[in-house]
Amino acid sequence: MKKIMFLVLIITVEVSQCQSVTKKVLPTKIEEVTVYINGAQIIRKGSISIPQGETLIKVKGLSPFVNPKSISVKATGMFVILSVNHKLNYLNELRKNKQVDSLILVIEKLEFKISTIQNSQEVLREKHSLLNANKDLSGDNGVSISELSEAVKFYENQILDIKKKSLENSLDMKQLKEEKQALENQINMISSRKEQPTSEIFIKVKSAKNTSGEFEISYPVKNAGWFPKYDIRVENVESPLLLEYKADVYQNTGVDWDNITLQLSTADPNQSGVLPNLKPWYLNYERNTVFRDRDYSNPNALYYDNNAYRVVSGVLTDDSGEPLPGVNVVIKGTTRGTTTDLEGRYQLTVSGDDILVISYVGFETQEVKVGNRSNIDAVLGGVTELQEVVVSGYGYGGARSFSKPKAETITTSTIQKTTSFVFKVDDPYSVKTTGEKLTVDIKNHQLEAKYQYYAIPKIDPDAFLISQLTDWGQFNLLEGEANLFFEGTFVGTTILDPKAFSDTLDISLGRDKSITIEREAIQEFTKMRSFGSNKAETRSFKIKIRNEKDYGINLTIFDQIPIPAINQITVSTEEISDGILEERTGIISWEMDLMSRQQTEKILTYEVKYPKYEKVVLE
Known part of the structure; x- marks a missing residue:
């Protein structure tokens, strides 16, 4: 009996303690996103009133791909942050139903238009039947020539007008049905996606009196990134070279980024920053030595076609054959890559030695050697589940002020960090969580260049135009695909590789058939x-x-x-x-x-x- 009373006392104390903690939801908005080559850093901000005592503040509706080990909470106010915890909520859906509902509304509007056209077609058919039923002009007294001519002309005009309107209706109907079918396909694709949980962050605070707090929550997420892209335009060999530096930004984090301050960083936090260890090299006889493949190719060599660049494409699907949109396809060891479209298709400029790294959150990563293939399809399998991780942090709320830049035109500013560069987009940007690429203009550079033609007729009878740039290091370029435009015409793609240890950067502008x-x-x-x-x-x-x-x-x-x-x-x-x-x-x-x-x-x-x-x- 004493044990039962003691247990009841413990439960009563715990319930009273739980009831003393106030629970509140902190409304937040994504204000700033720094997108890395692989991954992104999210900054959310929000304010809330905090009562006296302990308060458990919940931030909900976050991406399920949050890295809980790197959550940072900063706050301003007269209170103490006791702990920060992260959990996954499997009961809430992300934006899937919202996307489907918005598409259904569009389909309903299309169906109304289709119904209106169908009614119009029915009226035209009735009008045509009425004209046919009354085209007999015979009577007791007959009709005159002028009356007959006038009746024939009226009948002819009416029939032509009916046929014209009917044809227009048929064309409109076809277009509306195609739009409806495309939207229904999109709904089926969204509905077939695997459900993901949402992330929630719980911040426990303690205050001696009623107060208010300003919160800034920072955390990294997976399934986002950017790829450098370039447009290179040359009018003729006597004009400067126009280099348009762009970024293909993608995110499939499960949460839209609406009107955020966007920054693009050249850093890759997922890459190890630990200095490698050089181990002793023991020399032995050749018969006792195991050799590894080594790349002896010279990226600056102009006279060897040793794995020429070409375009490879393919379709990526899951085990059931459904296409996967937003899958990352990256060339191993480079910043070159792309993402799949809504039909799971991708296209990328590669060489035979390249290795494609195919990754998608929830699936096992695959590596595929390109070789001499021009089409590479892959099936992603081995589904991995998200795991719940709980982290805790302690500290005091501190004051900190932040300012949001405003600009009248879309421009970027370059910020040099210790080990990387950051391109800051001055105008607010929105990036939807679809995995589709959003092209952002970083900078345009008009560069003085020396143009030189090279040819290796033993291998290829064409002459290749090479643009040679000096002082190119100041532009903070990364390795990436480049679209080539020469004399106003698209002439192909190439790879801009600024990693070479040379004062001159050689850019191949393609073949010139005039030589x-x-x-x-x-x-x-x-x-x-x-x-x-x-x-x-x-x-x-x-x-x-x-x-x-x-x-x-x-x-x-x-x-x-x-x-x-x-x-x-x-x-x-x-x-x-x-x-x-x-x-x-x-x-x-x-x-x-x-x-x-x-x-x-x-x-x-x-x-x-x-x-x-x-x-x-x-x-």
Whole structure:
């Protein structure tokens, strides 16, 4: 009996303590978002009245992808913050029903328009039937010629008017039904999405008297980011280069960002910031050594087509075959990437050595080697569940003032941090939680550039225009896709890679068909002869170049001779037409100035000597 009374006493005390804590909901609004290359930092602000004693303040309706380990709460007021906890609420839906309801309203309006057109069609049919029923003009007294002519004209005009209106109605009906079908497909896609919980933050405070508090809540979220993009425009080789720096911003956090101050940071908080450890290198015999693949390619080399850039595309779906919108497709180790559209499709400029990292919150991340494929589809599986994490923090509310910038035009400001750059968009922006990309203009730069044509006719007969920029480091560029526009025409895409350790940044502006180049073997100089225990083979080529443009150009042609891998093989040049030979690589270059309509020729002849009993593969 004593144990029962003691238990009742404990429960009574706990209930009385729980009742002494006031519960309130803090209304907040997202004021500022800093979007990283992978992830985003959210800042919410709100105010609330706080009664005397302990108060448990709840902030609800947050993204389920909040990183609870990095929640920060700052406050101004006469109270103490006792703790900060984060929980997932599986009872609340995000914005799914709201999106569906808004789409249903649009469909209802379309259905009303369709019904109106159907009624109009019915009236036209009745009018047509009425005219047909009364077109018999015969009677006891007959009709005159003028009456008959007038009746025929009236009937003709009425029938033409009915046919015209009926055709217009049919076209309008078709368009409205297509719009309705598209909206119904969108509703089905939204309804098929897996339900996600919402995040809630509980802030426990204590105040000695009735007061009010201003709160700033900061937390990182996943499933958001931005990719650098560029438009490069060149009118001609005598004009400056216009570089339009853009950002494709995406977010699928479950919460819309409405009229927020947007900042784009070049930092990636998900990337390890720990200095790697250089371990001892133990040298052994080759037969006891395991070799790993290493990339020896030179990103600045102009004369090797070693994994040329091309476009790869595909569709990403889940296990049931449903397309997944908003999936991140990023090239491993770079800032280049994209997201899938509403139909799960993506398109990205890649090279054969690239590895695609395909990630989507709730699914296992996949890595796919591009190779020589131009289409890569993937099925995302292995669904992972969100876990509830509770964190606590203690401290006092402190005063802090914040200001929100205002601007009349959409511009950006660059803020240099210790290890990164931040581009601040001065006008408020809205980014919906659909995973669709929003293009934000960062900066436009008009740059003085040197234009140089390069060609490697042994590999490709076309000439490539290269723009060479100096002092490019001041523009805070990141690696990204670039759309090329030359002489007012879209000529393709390239990769802008500012990671090179060079004072000059080379940007490929694509092929120029106005420069014709032909490389052909000279048969009379192609021969083989034997002497002693050796034999020699000679190869000779003629390279014809013609400038069809209306102005002069500077062109550099690259070719090569083979490099002996063993001492028994020797290679010698017999004719290179004033070209420059780099002995170490075997690369021969000819730099020339060609006037408009000018044509020239270069000769390359080399001889290879090797043992008579061996074979070598030459051109």
